[in-house]
Amino acid sequence: MQNTLLWISYDGTAYSGFQIQANAPTIQEEIEKALAVVYKQPLRINGAGRTDAGVHARGQAANFIAPFKIEPDKLPHALNSLLPNAIVITGAEEVAEGFHARFDAVGKKYSYTIDRALHPQVLWRLYSWHQPDPFDSEALKVAAGLFIGEHNFAAFQAAGSTVTDTIRTLNQVEPILKPAEQLLTLCFEGSGFLYHMVRLITGTLVRVAKGELEPAQVDLALRGLDKNAVGPTMPARGLCLEQVIYQLQSDKRTIKKG
Amino acid sequence: MQNTLLWISYDGTAYSGFQIQANAPTIQEEIEKALAVVYKQPLRINGAGRTDAGVHARGQAANFIAPFKIEPDKLPHALNSLLPNAIVITGAEEVAEGFHARFDAVGKKYSYTIDRALHPQVLWRLYSWHQPDPFDSEALKVAAGLFIGEHNFAAFQAAGSTVTDTIRTLNQVEPILKPAEQLLTLCFEGSGFLYHMVRLITGTLVRVAKGELEPAQVDLALRGLDKNAVGPTMPARGLCLEQVIYQLQSDKRTIKKG
Numbered sequence: 001m002q003n004t005l006l007w008i009s010y011d012g013t014a015y016s017g018f019q020i021q022a023n024a025p026t027i028q029e030e031i032e033k034a035l036a037v038v039y040k041q042p043l044r045i046n047g048a049g050r051t052d053a054g055v056h057a058r059g060q061a062a063n064f065i066a067p068f069k070i071e072p073d074k075l076p077h078a079l080n081s082l083l084p085n086a087i088v089i090t091g092a093e094e095v096a097e098g099f100h101a102r103f104d105a106v107g108k109k110y111s112y113t114i115d116r117a118l119h120p121q122v123l124w125r126l127y128s129w130h131q132p133d134p135f136d137s138e139a140l141k142v143a144a145g146l147f148i149g150e151h152n153f154a155a156f157q158a159a160g161s162t163v164t165d166t167i168r169t170l171n172q173v174e175p176i177l178k179p180a181e182q183l184l185t186l187c188f189e190g191s192g193f194l195y196h197m198v199r200l201i202t203g204t205l206v207r208v209a210k211g212e213l214e215p216a217q218v219d220l221a222l223r224g225l226d227k228n229a230v231g232p233t234m235p236a237r238g239l240c241l242e243q244v245i246y247q248l249q250s251d252k253r254t255i256k257k258g
Numbered sequence: 259m260q261n262t263l264l265w266i267s268y269d270g271t272a273y274s275g276f277q278i279q280a281n282a283p284t285i286q287e288e289i290e291k292a293l294a295v296v297y298k299q300p301l302r303i304n305g306a307g308r309t310d311a312g313v314h315a316r317g318q319a320a321n322f323i324a325p326f327k328i329e330p331d332k333l334p335h336a337l338n339s340l341l342p343n344a345i346v347i348t349g350a351e352e353v354a355e356g357f358h359a360r361f362d363a364v365g366k367k368y369s370y371t372i373d374r375a376l377h378p379q380v381l382w383r384l385y386s387w388h389q390p391d392p393f394d395s396e397a398l399k400v401a402a403g404l405f406i407g408e409h410n411f412a413a414f415q416a417a418g419s420t421v422t423d424t425i426r427t428l429n430q431v432e433p434i435l436k437p438a439e440q441l442l443t444l445c446f447e448g449s450g451f452l453y454h455m456v457r458l459i460t461g462t463l464v465r466v467a468k469g470e471l472e473p474a475q476v477d478l479a480l481r482g483l484d485k486n487a488v489g490p491t492m493p494a495r496g497l498c499l500e501q502v503i504y505q506l507q508s509d510k511r512t513i514k515k516g
Contacts, residue, residue: 119314119334
């Protein structure tokens, strides 16, 4: 028995999300199919979290209990040779017996990419949302800063969500403008995220940047006092799960990106 | 009658190249279909040059003679609303009566992108070639410099090519390493390019970088003295036509990227 953590990247365009489901292509299903070939028996992986249909990942994580030992360094190549090109295992490492990719995650990083060119940049169309309207970068920055810290993000989750503990801490909400590439990337890092939270915050920030919302209204929304200042939910294609964060538990169990 | 120049970008992944052909999807066909809707009659465009199946473009150019005048600034939006998402018109401008996108081009810029990450970067897989082997960047740079200037590139064209004037001038052959993105982009600018020339030069430079060829052998190849030091032809997906270059003929007819 060997508990193994996989680092996973994928282009989510053609998939119905990470988590396995009947009658729809998922990232989890493809990885479990590849693992079944390598280990010659069906295996189940524990993803660090779901991603929606069309959402991408550069640093998704999942663990699985293997029936016998394979050198972790050999796993990425073995699995990548079996996986579709849209899914790439970038690393694998042995982890402690009780480690669970979801329960042991202490944080996540996401990015949301906005294409700021006048006409859509065609090689970015699957990985960004095109938004060429004039942007007030200063207002965007101010409003982004309001989300940093511990807040009740109840207003910033998908309608109908049943999660009741909606307190989360964001350590980073930062717009990074790359003028040469005409791309604006919003970087998020936090202890945890509610369903659609990144896409709702991004939608809110885009409205601020376009002058449709004042940062003061965002402040009210964050205190649950103005529901009209929330969203819209930005499209999936601009969103990317950049990294799942784990705490170092010992020198031996060091989690690093592959 | 109005002679109009279009600036065209496309993701070539799903297309059999730029130039129209029977029973295969091409960029030219899609643009002519969109123009036929806008102008309510079939129109033919003159591309600045062909690109092969799977090759991308950020700055392809084509002109066409329109039967009536449409404000050029309105054309990109009108055409983009009709085109598949993989093709985007980034600019349009009125040009002199006799202007021809191919015959009046005085140069072109291409890029070839190599993914240097250990495992393929999944969001770059359609727009780069994965080459994780150790690279000698200095040797690559030296060899790249050998191609700059006027040379007989007879050895650097596709086998079976019937072009006899094989003298071309390259003003730029420059490897640009982006360490943060783990990408190496080879930038080419020249008066003209033979069929497969960029892909053959890139293949040659990759062999130099991997230590399989000495820059001195490349020098021999350039003088037609060592055919074994040429190529291989790199895959289409890493290649992108960045820009077609025109000479300014008057203050009025200024060609600029949209």
